[in-house]
Amino acid sequence: MSADAYATLCEQYEHVSNIQHARGVLSWDQQVTMPEDGTPARTAQLSALSTVAHDALTNDIIADTLETLRANSDSLSSDQKATVREIRRKHERATAVPESLIAEMSETASEALPVWESAKADDDFDAFAPYLQRHVELNREYADCIDSTRDPYAVLLEEFEPYLSLDHVESVLRTIRETLVPLIDEIRASETTLATDAFTTQGTYSSANQEALCRDVLTTLGYPWERGRLDTAPHPFSMGTSFDARVTTRFDETDPLGSVFSTIHEFGHASYTLGLSDDAYATPLGEDRDLSVHESQSRLWENHVGRSRAFWDVLLSQMNEHFPQTDSLSVREAYEAANQVYEDNLIRVNADELTYHLHVLIRYEIERALIDGDIDVAEVPAIWNNKYEEYLGIQPETDAEGCLQDIHWSHGNIGYFPTYSLGSAMAAQLYTAAEESIADLDGKIAAGSFDELREWLRRNVHQHGARYQTDELIKQATGSSFTADAFVSYVSKKYASLYSLDQEFHTPL
Structure with a gap:
């Protein structure tokens, strides 16, 4: 049972990972080679991939296999336990956050990038300020979804460094x-x-x-x-x-x-x-x-x-x-x-x-x-x-x-x-x-x-x-x-x- 569940979990996570890597290539292209007027389409593309990855990470198959493996953890090797630990952490954080919020955060980031580039070139903070304000609001909302009882900055830090308090x-x-x-x-x-x-x-x-x-x-x-x-x-x-x-x-x-x-x-x-x-x-x-x-x-x-x-x-x-x-x-x-x-x-x-x-x-x-x-x-x-x-x-x-x-x-x-x-x-x-x-x-x-x-x-x-x-x-x-x-x-x-x-x-x- 646990062997089948572990194989299913890895298969599901591989799908998530490949979506995220594809999103990374599009993000690289946006910063390096994309034409200047490509932002509207790229915003929609990145948002779509963020939504698909979020759906895949939070689906019932991953949830069910994680529960099966929780009950059978003694049968897992140390590498398998580490794999399950990491997928569980990402799944639990993703499950706590609505898909609509993930999409909006992605859209805001894609829209903000060219505005930041031009604001920097023009020395115009006021042009960028509304996007920074929206990012702050979205990050607060994100942290609140994950754990409203904790310091929101500590929750956000965990996106980048999850294991140092x-x-x-x-x-x-x-x-x-x-x-x-x-x-x-x-x-x-x-x-x-x-x-x-x-x-x-x-x-x-x-x-x-x-x-x-x-x-x-x-x-x-x-x-x-x-x-x-x-x-x-x-x-x-x-x-x-x-x-x-x-x-x-x-x-x-x-x-x-x-x-x-x-x-x-x-x-x-x-x-x-x-x-x-x-x-x-x-x-x-x-x-x-x-x-x-x-x-x-x-x-x-x-x-x-x-x-x-x-x-x-x-x-x-x-x-x-x-x-x-x-x-x-x-x-x-x-x-x-x-x-x-x-x-x-x-x-x-x-x-x-x-x-x-x-x-x-x-x-x-x-x-x-x-x-x-x-x-x-x-x-x-x-x-x-x-x-x-x-x-x-x-x-x-x-x-x-x-x-x-x-x-x-x-x-x-x-x-x-x-x-x-x-x-x-x-x-x-x-x-x-x-x-x-x-x-x-x-x-x-x-x-x-x-x-x-x-x-x-x-x-x-x-x-x-x-x-x-x-x-x-x-x-x-x-x-x-x-x-x-x-x-x-x-x-x-x-x-x-x-x-x-x-x-x-x-x-x-």
């Missing part, structure tokens, strides 16, 4: 904030001068050559082109499956570092997706363990590899081939430029490794206040600007470089932003474990050899899919539960060295 999340964010604020202050007070303008004073960098460089970097890191592609998008992202994981980037002809690090970041996401088991495709064991872990992979490759001194032995020589004006730069100068701590950067995706998290905290605090009803959407630009002044000592002159800069709220993704900082903390913990396991990892990176690191991540993180809950996965990979301790140690050591600081001041308690 809000208390755990806030504890990690608090540790990061309490570490970075004094560290950044000390860096800014430091008399050490880095080669911050190493690239920005070398003329312009054509988009075509930047794309060629990014393709070379992806090849060096081990991106399998037969299962991926590189395109451009207003906001870089990655999407796909273990068979097809695509990355995007964008170009600024005054500075090539933005496109290089965006590309490496998205490579980390794609590497995780491609490292999932082909055999488990369209099952929870062939799906990622949610966004905190996903972000750990992108931040690990972007920061621990891409911004490392060792990697610049490889990257600078590649850069020289595409941009001869960089021939005069030393590896040390390039490394310093890539790791400077900015005093005046307003854009999150262009932020340095430390102030990046203050950008994230600002978004987290604003979206939580919106969901809690503590602020109105109309207040967002002013509150955003005030928080930038308080946290970073700067204020945007326009909403385009302020509260309109990120794509996430146009998608209605509220609860997403904390996963960026959670992922960075996980990346440090995972990379520390990888360093302990792989002999002379720095030397291998400097030689352009990434096979062992990719294999370590595949074996310890990727191949498990959603088999383990978040903390269990990190403990399996590193031997310890998830904390921010490794991140604190990593940034303290690295930036004390870069800026000649008193390292004892930054040693974690």
Whole structure:
């Protein structure tokens, strides 16, 4: 009985998964190649697929098989129990939400995307505000459907990180904030001068050559082109499956570092997706363990590899081939430029490794206040600007470089932003474990050899899919539960060295 029920459950879930993957491809197309006037049809298509997927996930067959398996759970293997756990969680959340609400959330997101793009281009927050307001209302309604007795933001966070409690999340964010604020202050007070303008004073960098460089970097890191592609998008992202994981980037002809690090970041996401088991495709064991872990992979490759001194032995020589004006730069100068701590950067995706998290905290605090009803959407630009002044000592002159800069709220993704900082903390913990396991990892990176690191991540993180809950996965990979301790140690050591600081001041308690 349980074997038949389990087979039926997997067959039903495979149908759901394939619908969702098809929806992902349409979403990718909307952001990358769709004609400008294609929005009305795409809105209807995405809404239809959302409705079909919701119907399939909440149907009586899945409900009945889950009940059968609940009564016969002792006969299931550990992998089967994990599969049932994940499908049950998704089924129960979906069942709690009316189909009409799912359709409206999808329609609003599809309609909001082009409005956000034009509002950002025109510096017109008022044009986007009604869509943000509707997203806030729909997200509140969504959270209320799932559990009206709980903090609605905690319920929304679970869409992106279901197995770390809000208390755990806030504890990690608090540790990061309490570490970075004094560290950044000390860096800014430091008399050490880095080669911050190493690239920005070398003329312009054509988009075509930047794309060629990014393709070379992806090849060096081990991106399998037969299962991926590189395109451009207003906001870089990655999407796909273990068979097809695509990355995007964008170009600024005054500075090539933005496109290089965006590309490496998205490579980390794609590497995780491609490292999932082909055999488990369209099952929870062939799906990622949610966004905190996903972000750990992108931040690990972007920061621990891409911004490392060792990697610049490889990257600078590649850069020289595409941009001869960089021939005069030393590896040390390039490394310093890539790791400077900015005093005046307003854009999150262009932020340095430390102030990046203050950008994230600002978004987290604003979206939580919106969901809690503590602020109105109309207040967002002013509150955003005030928080930038308080946290970073700067204020945007326009909403385009302020509260309109990120794509996430146009998608209605509220609860997403904390996963960026959670992922960075996980990346440090995972990379520390990888360093302990792989002999002379720095030397291998400097030689352009990434096979062992990719294999370590595949074996310890990727191949498990959603088999383990978040903390269990990190403990399996590193031997310890998830904390921010490794991140604190990593940034303290690295930036004390870069800026000649008193390292004892930054040693974690």
